[in-house]
Amino acid sequence: MSILDDPAGYWNDLTRAEQGVTASIALFGAVLLLGLVTGGLNPTYFLFLVGLAGMYALMSLGLNSQWGFSGLINFSVAAFFGIGAYGAALMTSDSAPILGGFDPLFGLVVALSVAAVMAVLIGVPTLRLRADYLAIASLGLAEVVRLLVLNEREWTNGSGGVRGIPRFFDNWPVLSTFPEAMPGLEIVIVPGRVIELGTPFYQMVLNISLAVIFVAASYLVLRRAHRSPWGRVLRTIRSDEDLARALGKNTYSFKMQSFVLGSVIMALAGVFYAHLNLFVSPGDLNPITTFYVWVAVILGGSGSNRGALFGGVVVVTIREGTRFLNEFAWIPFDTAPLRLLMIGVLIVLVMKFRPQGLLPPQRELIWPGAITGSETKPERHTNQRPGGDSNE
Amino acid sequence: MSVLELVANGLVFSSILVLGSIGLSLIYSIANFANFAHGDTMTVGAYSALVTFGAVGSLGGSVLGLPFGFFVALLVGAAAAAVVAVVTEKVVYESLDIGSIGLLITSIGVAFIYRGIIQIRFGADFTRFDITALRPIEWLLPYGIRITQHDVAIVISAAVLVGGLHVLLQYTDLGRKMRAMADNPDLARISGIRTKRITLVTWVIGAGLAGAGGVFLGLFNQLAPRMGFNLLLLIFAAVILGGIGSIYGAMLGGFLIGMISQLTPVLEMVGIPIGIEYSNAIAFVIMVVVLLVRPTGIAGEAT
Numbered sequence A: 001m002s003i004l005d006d007p008a009g010y011w012n013d014l015t016r017a018e019q020g021v022t023a024s025i026a027l028f029g030a031v032l033l034l035g036l037v038t039g040g041l042n043p044t045y046f047l048f049l050v051g052l053a054g055m056y057a058l059m060s061l062g063l064n065s066q067w068g069f070s071g072l073i074n075f076s077v078a079a080f081f082g083i084g085a086y087g088a089a090l091m092t093s094d095s096a097p098i099l100g101g102f103d104p105l106f107g108l109v110v111a112l113s114v115a116a117v118m119a120v121l122i123g124v125p126t127l128r129l130r131a132d133y134l135a136i137a138s139l140g141l142a143e144v145v146r147l148l149v150l151n152e153r154e155w156t157n158g159s160g161g162v163r164g165i166p167r168f169f170d171n172w173p174v175l176s177t178f179p180e181a182m183p184g185l186e187i188v189i190v191p192g193r194v195i196e197l198g199t200p201f202y203q204m205v206l207n208i209s210l211a212v213i214f215v216a217a218s219y220l221v222l223r224r225a226h227r228s229p230w231g232r233v234l235r236t237i238r239s240d241e242d243l244a245r246a247l248g249k250n251t252y253s254f255k256m257q258s259f260v261l262g263s264v265i266m267a268l269a270g271v272f273y274a275h276l277n278l279f280v281s282p283g284d285l286n287p288i289t290t291f292y293v294w295v296a297v298i299l300g301g302s303g304s305n306r307g308a309l310f311g312g313v314v315v316v317t318i319r320e321g322t323r324f325l326n327e328f329a330w331i332p333f334d335t336a337p338l339r340l341l342m343i344g345v346l347i348v349l350v351m352k353f354r355p356q357g358l359l360p361p362q363r364e365l366i367w368p369g370a371i372t373g374s375e376t377k378p379e380r381h382t383n384q385r386p387g388g389d390s391n392e
Numbered sequence B: 001m002s003v004l005e006l007v008a009n010g011l012v013f014s015s016i017l018v019l020g021s022i023g024l025s026l027i028y029s030i031a032n033f034a035n036f037a038h039g040d041t042m043t044v045g046a047y048s049a050l051v052t053f054g055a056v057g058s059l060g061g062s063v064l065g066l067p068f069g070f071f072v073a074l075l076v077g078a079a080a081a082a083v084v085a086v087v088t089e090k091v092v093y094e095s096l097d098i099g100s101i102g103l104l105i106t107s108i109g110v111a112f113i114y115r116g117i118i119q120i121r122f123g124a125d126f127t128r129f130d131i132t133a134l135r136p137i138e139w140l141l142p143y144g145i146r147i148t149q150h151d152v153a154i155v156i157s158a159a160v161l162v163g164g165l166h167v168l169l170q171y172t173d174l175g176r177k178m179r180a181m182a183d184n185p186d187l188a189r190i191s192g193i194r195t196k197r198i199t200l201v202t203w204v205i206g207a208g209l210a211g212a213g214g215v216f217l218g219l220f221n222q223l224a225p226r227m228g229f230n231l232l233l234l235i236f237a238a239v240i241l242g243g244i245g246s247i248y249g250a251m252l253g254g255f256l257i258g259m260i261s262q263l264t265p266v267l268e269m270v271g272i273p274i275g276i277e278y279s280n281a282i283a284f285v286i287m288v289v290v291l292l293v294r295p296t297g298i299a300g301e302a303t
Helices: A007-013 A016-037 A043-070 A077-092 A104-126 A131-151 A199-227 A229-239 A241-246 A251-277 A287-300 A305-325 A336-353 A368-372 B003-030 B038-056 B068-093 B099-122 B138-143 B149-171 B173-183 B185-190 B195-220 B227-242 B247-262 B265-269 B276-293
Strands: A185-188 A194-197
Touching: A016 A043, A016 A305, A043 A077, A043 A199, A043 A229, A043 A251, A043 A287, A043 A305, A077 A104, A077 A131, A077 A251, A077 A287, A104 A131, A104 A251, A104 B276, A131 A287, A131 B099, A131 B227, A131 B276, A194 A199, A199 A229, A199 A251, A199 A305, A229 A241, A229 A251, A241 A251, A287 A305, A287 A336, A287 B099, A305 A336, A336 B099, B003 B038, B003 B149, B003 B173, B003 B195, B003 B227, B003 B247, B003 B265, B038 B068, B038 B099, B038 B195, B038 B227, B068 B099, B068 B195, B099 B227, B149 B173, B149 B195, B149 B247, B173 B185, B173 B195, B185 B195, B195 B227, B227 B247, B227 B276, B247 B276
Parallel strands: none
Antiparallel strands: A185 A194
């Protein structure tokens, strides 16, 4: 049974929270569509936002594999994001103070490798620590990384940042000329509002496909990993590390693997950001990014990959939506602090009223075959009918 | 810059850190979570004092280059921080049943709320107390020490506050109860101590000291909405170095971390190429090393 065969049955089969989230996504999508069609929302800018959402979704997926699955409180998300962004920037930019001029694909590999090595270096001392100490220590080490990027001018160009980063597909045979080759379109749906689709739009289309590839690849890898025996050990560690140890698992090694995997995905977000923004600066390593990603994960539901995707979109909506508010003259102050306030209120409300998040993990952690084979039928609204796999 | 001057600066900065560390350590041991909103509680104190000082003015006389009005503002700042912390405890933390990690995450949200409100009201820019900057004290200049009377006032006030806390803890009934609770909350409760009341008193004292520390930080540097959050990791470093839950450990840790961060230029004097821009990084690395080697800190009991 899929959503196309039996929409009503599919809808009834969702939990209450899923129904709510689906409805709000539909409503939100409709508002965006209206904005696009009437010309109120620039399509290029809209795609840029989609790219940002993909970037946050990647980081949330990475953090989810650390916090949601293994219970590691990692507050150095921004540092790994920054390592990915700076790795890609320094490898590929023409004006990079060191290296530079390499192919973006090579830059991607190098950036991810550096992130993996850094994850091991940070993980070796901190992963043995108690949960709350790990939080403080990782935040401290992330600050050390930020200070290094800010102050080692001969390597990173300091506060000036790195410019001149090529687009990801600049060296590719067809894709490099794709944006110029596409015809410029002018669409008029509402009279007087012209929607222009020119070269920048098609460049953004390429960026978005890159984001989609990154997110989809990470999502599939993580989903496979978390359903595997490896993922089960991680979830055991999260709920009871002593139990996992008593069962003969080397929990330190499993935590390290999970930490490195998550950090590499965060670095992937950084690589994407470098090729989207074409400029990176030490400000990108600001700890606020870490907390944005945390909001995304706890709002979506710790341990739930689709929750992490949803949380990433919500965070970008808050981040960019508050910028949009600045256009209303009747708000008598700059709306930047409003963003901070909203994020804070959101954290407190989620922790107070729904600490498990909006979309806590349910069926996604269970092999479909395991449900089919079971003799007892789960109750309605548990979203775990026998054989109900096709909607994933 | 002479080493003596660095030591003097370290002393002033340490005083501020000690005031922040005590509260964080108290709350860590009694409420049992790492309170990431503690730094922003300091910011609340500083801005409350700024508003009060603007309202009451200088009030005639002055001590150590600081008008009486400033001390009124200091008290109001500490009181405001305490009130805000108690309200937060009542409204947010008390009703939560999500473990220490959940409280830690919640406190980050609380920190953002404090900072967001302050920034909406005062903007993101730096401000200063409306007090004329003083010239360095003349008779110390020959020794290469350039500190102002304001710096001396900070150290003396911090010493008075810390001394008062010491008397409270050692010689009063309330202090004994607080120490008992920090040591073992269950045992304290079973001995008939009203632990809820003590928890509230702890929030008042911890946040009040943090508020005072924030006011001094504003006097020492400037006021900015990020001032407290920027100091937070140094305070964590101090608390962890001293040993979580130990009030005297927090004092010692605050003193050491303050000194270390201000004495960073000495490294370059002796030929180690680590500049002053890494003073915070050094403190954080020390923090991680302490966590690894001796997680109970200097003053904590070895387990």
